[in-house]
Amino acid sequence: MRSSSGPPEGRPTVLSVRQAVKRYGGLTAVDGVSFDVGKGEIFGLIGPNGAGKTTMFDLVAGSVAPSAGQILLNGVDVSGEAAHRRIARGLGRTFQIPKPFPELSLLENVLLARQDQTGERLFMNFLAPGRVRAEEAAARDKAMDLLDFLLLKRLAHEPARVLSGGQRKLLELARVMMADPAVILLDEPAAGVNATLLEVIIDRIRAINERGVTFLLIEHNIDMVSRLCNRVLVMASGQPLCEGTPEEVSRDPRVIEAYLGGA
Amino acid sequence: MEFLAYGAFFLTTALIFSLITLGLNLQWGLTGLFNVGLAGFVAIGAYTSAILTTPDDAARIGGFDLPILLGWLAAMIVAGAVAAVIGAATLRLRSDYLAITTFGVAVVVQLVALNAQGLTGGPFGVGFIPRPFGSLAENPIVFNFANLAIVAVVTLVFFLALEHLARSPWGRVLKALREDEKAAASLGKSARAYRIQAFALGGAIMGLAGAVQAHFIGFIAPENYLPTLTFQVWTMLIVGGSGSNRGAVLGSVLVWAIWVGSGAAVSALVPTDQQARAAALQIVSIGVMLCVILLVRPMGILGGTPKRKAPAEPAAGRP
Ligand SMILES: Nc1ncnc2c1ncn2[C@@H]1O[C@H](COP(=O)(O)OP(=O)(O)OP(=O)(O)O)[C@@H](O)[C@H]1O
Ligand SMILES: [Mg+2]
Secondary structure (H helix, E strand, C coil): HHHHHHHCCCCCCEEEEEEEEEEEEEEEEEEEEEEEEEEEEEEECCCCCCCCHHHHHHHHHHCCCCCCEEEEEEEEEECCCHHHHCHHHEECCCCCCCCCCCCCEEEHHHHCCCCCHHHCCCCCHCCHHHHHHHHHHHHHHHHHHHHHHHHCCCCCCCCEEHHHHHHHHHHHHHHHHCCCEEEEEEEEECCCCHHHHHHHHHHHHHHHHHCCEEEEEEEHHHHHHHHHHHHHEEEEECCCEEEEEHHHHCCCCCHHHHHHHHC | HHHHHHHHHHHHHHHHHHHHHHHHHHHHHHHHCCCHHHHHHHHHHHHHHHHHHHHCCCCCCCCCCCCHHHHHHHHHHHHHHHHHHHHHHHHCCCCHHHHHHHHHHHHHHHHHHHCCCHHHCHCEEEEECCCCCCCCCCHHHHHHHHHHHHHHHHHHHHHHHHHHHHCCHHHHHHHHHHHHHHHHHHHHCCHHHHHHHHHHHHHHHHHHHHHHHHHHHHCHHHHCCCHHHHHHHHHHHHCCCCCCCCHHHHHHHHCCCHHHHHHHHHHCCHHHHHHHCCCCCHHHHHHHHHHHHHHHCCCCCCCCCCCCCCCCCCCCCCC
């Protein structure tokens, strides 16, 4: 089904998902989902476990190819494009199960997210070492600020494998922020993060959002969703159930049934 | 005096091996690309430079009599280009296919060297390869030390360049790709592009090493590039410590010392009529060394402490 709501008036659409389908063998993880997200929205994606939310993110981020349907970023069909090209199109994502580079330091983890680094081109390290050093120094400052902000500065030079589960979530955030994407997909950023820090994260998402950055947020923490999101899409068993403001969907009997009935 | 000359000769050979091992360390130690056909790349470099720099020879195509440095440059370019093409063709989906392909490449190179007589001299190989200080050959000590100096400078230059790369943002991407390809992709890194670059550069260095060795000995033949060479270099890297450039150099010198030492022992102790057969003991001796290192220091001498296994992925919490 397709509900009436789309992006609020006057917001250009940055992301459109059209009838996306992903099949894994006999199982259809995402089954005909469509939605549009406007610039500057914080769009929530909720639903019971196994509803297909993470798979939906994988489709948008290009880590898995859709079985059918299209993904459009700023009007360009990127359905067949490799995952590593998404960030140049302004799309960043975090992973539900964090994926740090375990043997690299936290600082290196964050530095890797910086885009357009001269030093990442092989011969430039010999042809323009001065430029590489200058960019690296600037990137370091920014990375240290981000680590500081996410309470990880103390561990900046430790390998990422020493991090706790919650800290790994924070490192994911630091990494995606480092890349300055225009659209950020957050897959359960609050899971395993303590309440105080959660408030910090919510503030930070708001602050970045105010600069015009669009967010897609998967979260089981309904409080966080209703505080942040202007619109929410509820999924169940791979299908879109309903779409609307957080208040609207939380009153919808189908949603209550899906959560309670474990559809 | 003779001892000194021999020492220089020994070190020169060991450092040429170091250069090959440095190339392998870039491919495997840093990037995780399994090259089981490295002898093929060494051979490509050797033959390229030999064909370009030897004097005209009626029996072969080639013999262009070009300057040695040009031959070395061409050796790098040709070996690097072959590696790039192989990488581009096989690294599409998974890096496993690369291993099988490199093995095939080494066999093909070997067969071409053996059979394309008009180009490679076939089983007789290519002789009269110009030597950098050929005019000094009268005096073995000076000659050997001059060779050692050249090889040492070339090895040092590549050692420093590779150290620089390992610490550069480029090297950091290689490490990230090895640890988590999906995360690296989400940050915009193309696994394939970086792997092809690392494989090509590693192949170019191997090609250069082959060329340097050819000019140092003055003569090459297909049997210089058998799988034994690949095995030797892998042993050197594992003994020294995969992932470490210093380890690659140290491992090369050590394993070459064992190789030469066991060879000398065989010729001193085994009756002459059995020596050809006993030469296999050289391979056994470095094989034993490999086993000992793997048991005592699995990460190699300079490979650092074994990585602790990363703690299990935390289950995503549920409120
Ligand atoms: N690679 C895969 N192969 C096979 N099945 C998969 C794969 N990835 C996901 N699935 C299946 O797709 C369905 C949706 O999974 P998904 O991870 O998208 O759910 P989710 O909504 O993110 O759930 P949660 O809230 O628990 O994270 C599940 O039934 C899952 O088992
Ligand atoms: Mg999920």
